[in-house]
Every structure is written in structure tokens, then in C-alpha cells.
Amino acid sequence: MKTQTKYQKLIDKLEKENRDLRKQILLKGQKDTKKRKLKRSPIDMYSEVLDELADYDSSYNTQDHLPRVVVVGDQSSGKTSVLEMIAKARIFPRGSGEMMTRSPVKVTLSEGPYHIAKFKDSTREFDLTKESELDALRKEVEVRMKASVGSGKTVSSDIISMTVKGPGLQRMVLVDLPGIISTVTTDMSHDTKDSIRKMCLQHMENPNAIILCIQDGSIDAERSNVTDLVSTMDPSGKRTIFVLTKVDLAESNLYNPDRIQKILEGRLFPMKALGYFAVVTGKGNTEDSISTIKDYEESFFRNSKLFKAGVLKASNMTTHNLSCAVSECFWKMVQASVEQQADSFKATRFNLETEWKNTFSKVRELDREELFEKARGEILDELINLSNISPRQWEDAFTKTLWEKMTTHVFENIYLLAAQSENSGTFNTTIDIKLKQWADQQLPKKCVEVGQQTLKEQFSNMLKRGESDNIFEKLKVAVRDASMEKHEWDSKAEQSLRVIQRNILEDRSVSDKNQWDSAVKFMETAVNEQLEMVENTLKRMKGPGTREQWYNWKSKTAEQQNRCVALKELEKLMTSHKKHTPHLSYEELTTVRKNLETHGVFVDAEFLKETWHPLYRKNFLKKSLNTVSECRKGFYYYQRGFTESGVSLLLKSS
Numbered sequence: 162m163k164t165q166t167k168y169q170k171l172i173d174k175l176e177k178e179n180r181d182l183r184k185q186i187l188l189k190g191q192k193d194t195k196k197r198k199l200k201r202s203p204i205d206m207y208s209e210v211l212d213e214l215a216d217y218d219s220s221y222n223t224q225d226h227l228p229r230v231v232v233v234g235d236q237s238s239g240k241t242s243v244l245e246m247i248a249k250a251r252i253f254p255r256g257s258g259e260m261m262t263r264s265p266v267k268v269t270l271s272e273g274p275y276h277i278a279k280f281k282d283s284t285r286e287f288d289l290t291k292e293s294e295l296d297a298l299r300k301e302v303e304v305r306m307k308a309s310v311g312s313g314k315t316v317s318s319d320i321i322s323m324t325v326k327g328p329g330l331q332r333m334v335l336v337d338l339p340g341i342i343s344t345v346t347t348d349m350s351h352d353t354k355d356s357i358r359k360m361c362l363q364h365m366e367n368p369n370a371i372i373l374c375i376q377d378g379s380i381d382a383e384r385s386n387v388t389d390l391v392s393t394m395d396p397s398g399k400r401t402i403f404v405l406t407k408v409d410l411a412e413s414n415l416y417n418p419d420r421i422q423k424i425l426e427g428r429l430f431p432m433k434a435l436g437y438f439a440v441v442t443g444k445g446n447t448e449d450s451i452s453t454i455k456d457y458e459e460s461f462f463r464n465s466k467l468f469k470a471g472v473l474k475a476s477n478m479t480t481h482n483l484s485c486a487v488s489e490c491f492w493k494m495v496q497a498s499v500e501q502q503a504d505s506f507k508a509t510r511f512n513l514e515t516e517w518k519n520t521f522s523k524v525r526e527l528d529r530e531e532l533f534e535k536a537r538g539e540i541l542d543e544l545i546n547l548s549n550i551s552p553r554q555w556e557d558a559f560t561k562t563l564w565e566k567m568t569t570h571v572f573e574n575i576y577l578l579a580a581q582s583e584n585s586g587t588f589n590t591t592i593d594i595k596l597k598q599w600a601d602q603q604l605p606k607k608c609v610e611v612g613q614q615t616l617k618e619q620f621s622n623m624l625k626r627g628e629s630d631n632i633f634e635k636l637k638v639a640v641r642d643a644s645m646e647k648h649e650w651d652s653k654a655e656q657s658l659r660v661i662q663r664n665i666l667e668d669r670s671v672s673d674k675n676q677w678d679s680a681v682k683f684m685e686t687a688v689n690e691q692l693e694m695v696e697n698t699l700k701r702m703k704g705p706g707t708r709e710q711w712y713n714w715k716s717k718t719a720e721q722q723n724r725c726v727a728l729k730e731l732e733k734l735m736t737s738h739k740k741h742t743p744h745l746s747y748e749e750l751t752t753v754r755k756n757l758e759t760h761g762v763f764v765d766a767e768f769l770k771e772t773w774h775p776l777y778r779k780n781f782l783k784k785s786l787n788t789v790s791e792c793r794k795g796f797y798y799y800q801r802g803f804t805e806s807g808v809s810l811l812l813k814s815s
Contacts, residue, residue, distance in 0.1 A: 177329075202271050203332075208322075211334060212322050229491075232244055233372060237340065243483070246451065246484075254302055263339060264321060265336050265338050267321065267334065269322075270335065271324060278324065278325045287301075333487060378408050403427070436490075438482065441454075462479060568690070596666050608658055704717035745770065
């Protein structure tokens with residue numbers, strides 16, 4: 162034992178000299194930055210990566226699974242004191258008999274010439290060699306914890322990140338968690354116990370997290386809560402390090418060498434670990450410095466009955482040995498994790514390359530320029546094919562789109578307006594005037610717009626005819642959009658169309674019966690389309706019929722019921738006036754409303770106008786269909802110079 166103590170002192174002396182030499186080298190590097198540029202520490206960069214990933218997923222549901230040391234233990238088990246001994250500074254708020262750690266604190270330990278601490282989101286550095294700076298740091302940690310805790314809560318899952326640098330510090334990342342409690346007091350929220358347990362489980366679920374399990378040695382082992390939790394998350398003990406704190410109290414109060422030996426050999430608790438350590442973190446005086454606690458710890462173990470009895474060994478005593486063991490385990494885990502991730506990425510890359518070769522076998526060996534030339538060649542070929550579209554195909558597509566755009570205007574503002582007159586001469590005059598106004602103001606511009614749309618549709622259809630290729634599909638779409646955006650019609654196009662259309666409208670000649678029949682068929686189709694639209698509107702107004710109500714379990718709304726009654730009254734009015742105007746007079750509206758009121762239906766004038774409009778339109782279109790049928794026989798009269806109402810519009814439509 163004396164020999165072991167002698168060599169331990171010699172090792173401590175050499176380590177101190179080593180730390181001093183490291184400090185001198187680091188200081189020299191800072192003073193002579195021109196000759197030597199200090200590189201960022203790998204642990205600092207690693208910690209920043211963890212911070213960035215934590216911002217994306219603070220709940221750890223889909224966490225990065227990168228290694229860190231998770232410090233867990235029962236409340237007041239000495240968990241925070243162990244972390245302070247490893248960091249060699251009293252950096253956490255102090256309390257007695259109450260919960261102090263209320264949110265996770267991520268501490269990144271790194272070696273540096275000065276013993277300082279800094280928060281992730283702050284530029285201020287705290288000098289840990291000055292008591293006033295330590296007090297300010299502890300106050301800041303306490304303020305941040307309180308700020309992170311929501312209203313009505315006791316603990317928070319928001320992580321407070323800080324960095325501690327100093328000579329001889331072991332480089333690693335530790336996460337200090339709130340202590341596990343057995344009872345919720347009156348000044349805590351009711352879910353505090355479950356929240357802490359859930360928080361610890363979330364951090365320990367990381368398969369690469371090193372669990373630093375802290376057990377209070379001064380209490381009965383049966384009162385432990387943390388060991389069961391740790392054994393659940395890591396039953397094989399491949400990433401757990403067990404730490405028995407307050408060994409001095411255990412020796413003085415509960416001195417049972419066999420029981421303590423069972424704990425440190427992993428035979429008492431239902432959990433396994435990579436290593437078992439015994440530490441002393443002070444006499445319970447919160448004002449003691451780290452150096453004072455360290456001297457007391459070394460003095461205790463030198464004179465410990467447990468050490469003399471062989472229960473304790475030099476390799477599993479003191480926080481210094483614990484710090485070295487945790488750091489070694491941490492970096493082994495980092496190396497294994499990085500290698501595992503690298504293997505995973507290699508496998509993913511191999512799978513992607515295999516999929517590429519199998520899916521795109523024709524282009525897998527082409528480089529960037531060759532792929533570009535191939536895509537350009539295909540697109541140019543398809544552009545050339547655009548000129549192979551027949552004039553008839555262009556004309557059909559253009560006519561269809563133009564009529565869809567203009568049908569409403571033709572019926573509403575030209576045909577219906579002119580058809581109100583009973584005199585055929587007035588009808589023809591109105592048609593001529595309205596068609597000329599349409600040709601002067603709207604038709605040329607609409608033709609240009611429809612031409613642009615038709616060109617785009619045909620271009621899109623041409624690009625879709627080839628085989629679907631995910632590589633070139635987006636490129637083709639981009640080429641199409643860019644081409645259409647840059648395409649412009651001749652500025653004189655509208656004026657030229659205006660002149661041509663005026664001349665066509667003034668030409669009333671029909672050369673043969675085929676043209677006449679084509680015009681009649683065109684008009685009949687257009688009227689039938691309008692009639693179908695009006696009938697659908699009336700059907701929606703009236704609601705489901707009797708058959709539909711029974712078979713589909715549907716019923717009419719109150720508004721639809723009122724529409725049905727109103728339509729019956731308006732149909733009576735329509736029957737009594739065979740040539741009714743498109744609009745109802747005030748007297749007619751009043752009469753219909755009074756008739757409806759006798760049936761218990763109370764509606765306003767606007768309701769009746771909305772119902773009348775499609776009803777009148779339906780009646781008018783049916784009459785137009787009869788006129789169209791009569792026009793089929795009108796070519797004979799046309800050849801002899803006679804015109805009937807509606808013939809003029811047929812000529813214009815042709």
C-alpha cells in the first residue's frame with residue numbers, strides 16, 4: 162500500500178508538470194500566431210455539431226445518435242458534484258435539500274491554457290480561478306434554468322450548452338440531467354416525477370450514449386431508483402460506468418466491507434457496467450474549493466479502512482481515475498460510432514450506385530457534358546417534330562380553345578341581346594353591330610392569347626410523347642417554360658387579325674350547302690351545350706328528385722324546397738306569356754311573392770330573379786333549337802334572297 166501511494170504521488174507530480182508544459186505551449190502559440198496557427202479542437206467542433214442537431218430535434222425522437230456522456234442519478238446523490246470534480250470547478254448552483262438542476266446542462270470539456278467557461282450563445286468568458294466569476298457563472302446557470310422552465314412546470318427539457326476549458330481537462334461532452342425523485346412535493350408540478358424519468362430515458366435511449374450512473378453510498382442500496390432505470394436501458398452494461406459517491410460517509414456510518422465490495426464488483430444491484438468507481442466529493446461544505454476536495458479525497462483513500470482491507474483498489478478510486486476512464490470510453494465510442502456511420506454511408510452509396518446502373522443503364526457512363534449534349538439533342542429533335550403537326554390539327558385545337566373562351570360572350574352579349582327583337586331586320590342589324598364591336602375590341606386579342614395557349618399545349622404534348630425519363634423530365638419542363646416565356650407574337654399580329662376578321666364578317670356569301678349545314682350543326686351543338694349547362698343549374702337548384710332521395714338517402718334543403726315551389730309559379734308565368742322578356746317586372750315579382758306566401762313560402766325579389774334567370778334561359782334555348790331545325794331547310798330560301806330570323810347569325814358563325 163505504501164509503495165502504491167508513493168508511485169501515485171509520483172504520477173500526480175508528472176501529470177502536473179505535463180499540464181504546465183501544455184499550458185506554456187498553448188500560451189506560446191497564442192502569442193506567436195503569425196508563426197503558428199492554432200487549430201480548433203476536435204471536441205469543440207464535435208460539440209458544435211451536437212448543438213446544431215439538438216436545435217433541429219430537441220425531443221431526441223429522431224436524434225443523431227452521436228456519443229455523449231449522460232450523467233444520471235437520484236436527487237442529492239452527488240451527481241453534479243462528480244461533474245464539477247471532472248471539470249475542476251464549482252460551476253453549478255448550490256443548494257441544500259432541494260432540487261437545483263432543473264434542465265439538462267451540456268458541458269463540453271476541453272484543454273486550454275486558462276481555466277474559463279463560456280455559454281454557447283454568449284461571448285462572455287468566466288474566469289474559473291476567481292470566486293467572483295464563479296458566483297456570476299452559477300447565477301447565470303440558475304437564471305437560464307428558471308427561464309427555460311415553462312409556467313406551471315418544475316423541470317424543462319431545453320438544453321443549456323456551455324464549454325469549460327482548462328489545463329489538464331479530459332476532452333469529452335457530458336450532459337447533466339435533473340436528479341430522479343421518489344416523491345413530488347407540494348411546491349412541484351404534479352408531473353415532475355414522470356417528466357424527469359421521461360427526460361432521462363430519452364437521453365439514455367441513444368445507443369451510443371455513455372451512461373454515468375451515480376449512486377449515493379451513504380444510503381441503503383434498496384432506496385436506489387437510478388439503477389433499475391439504467392439496467393432497463395443498458396441491460397448488458399456495455400455503455401454504463403457506475404460511480405459510488407460519498408464513500409467516506411458509507412465507511413463511517415454503514416461500514417460493511419462485504420456489502421460495499423459487492424456494489425463495486427457489480428453483484429448487488431441488478432445492473433452491469435464497464436467499470437465501477439468509488440469517489441469522495443467533499444465533506445458536504447458548499448464553500449470548499451475543488452483543490453480542497455481533491456486533497457480530502459486523496460487523504461481519505463490513503464487512510465481508508467476499505468482500501469487497507471482490499472475492498473477498494475487504486476484503479477477504481479478518486480475522481481481523477483474516473484475522469485480518465487470516462488474520457489477513454491467516450492473517445493472509443495466516438496471512434497466506433499464514426500466508423501459505423503462511415504460504413505452505413507458506404508453501403509448507402511453502393512445501393513444508390515447500383516440503383517443508378519440498373520435504372521439508367523443507357524446514361525450511367527456519361528459525364529456532365531455528354532449528358533447535356535444528349536438532353537439538348539433530344540429536345541431539339543422534339544422541337545423539329547413540332548413542325549410536323551398538321552394544319553388541320555392546329556386548327557381544331559385552336560378553334561376548340563377559342564370557342565371555350567368566347568362562348569359565354571357570344572351568347573350573353575350578342576345572340577341573346579339580338580334575339581329579344583321580333584323583327585328580323587332589327588335582329589340582323591344588332592348582330593352586325595355587336596359582331597363588329599367584338600371584332601374591334603376583343604376578338605383579335607383573344608385569338609393571340611388562345612394561339613399562345615395552343616402552342617404551349619401542343620409543345621407540352623410533344624414533350625410527353627417520348628419515354629418518361631426522370632433525368633431529363635425536369636430539364637424539358639424548364640426548357641418549355643423558358644421558351645414560352647421568351648416567345649412573343651409580332652406586334653402587328655392583332656392589327657392584321659382585326660382587318661382579316663372585319664372582312665370575313667362583311668362577307669355574307671355561302672358557296673354551297675355543305676357550308677350551310679356546317680354552320681347549322683355548329684349552332685346546334687353550341688345551343689345544346691348551353692342548354693345542358695342550364696339544366697344542370699336548375700337541377701342543383703331543385704335538389705335531389707324522388708328516385709334519388711329513396712335510392713341515395715338524400716333530402717332537399719329548405720332553400721331547395723323553396724326553389725321548387727318558386728319554379729312552379731314562374732313556369733305558370735312563362736306559359737301565360739309565350740314571348741316574355743328576360744327580366745321580370747315589379748308587378749310580376751309582387752304577384753309571384755304573394756302567391757308563394759299563400760303556400761307558406763317567404764322569399765325576396767332577389768331570390769325570384771335568381772330562379773327566373775336559368776328558367777328563362779332554358780325556355781329561350783329550346784326555342785333556339787327549333788329555329789336551328791328550321792334553318793336546315795333554309796338554304797333554298799337563301800339562294801333566292803330570303804332571310805329568316807337566326808339565318809344571319811348562322812352565316813356569321815360559318
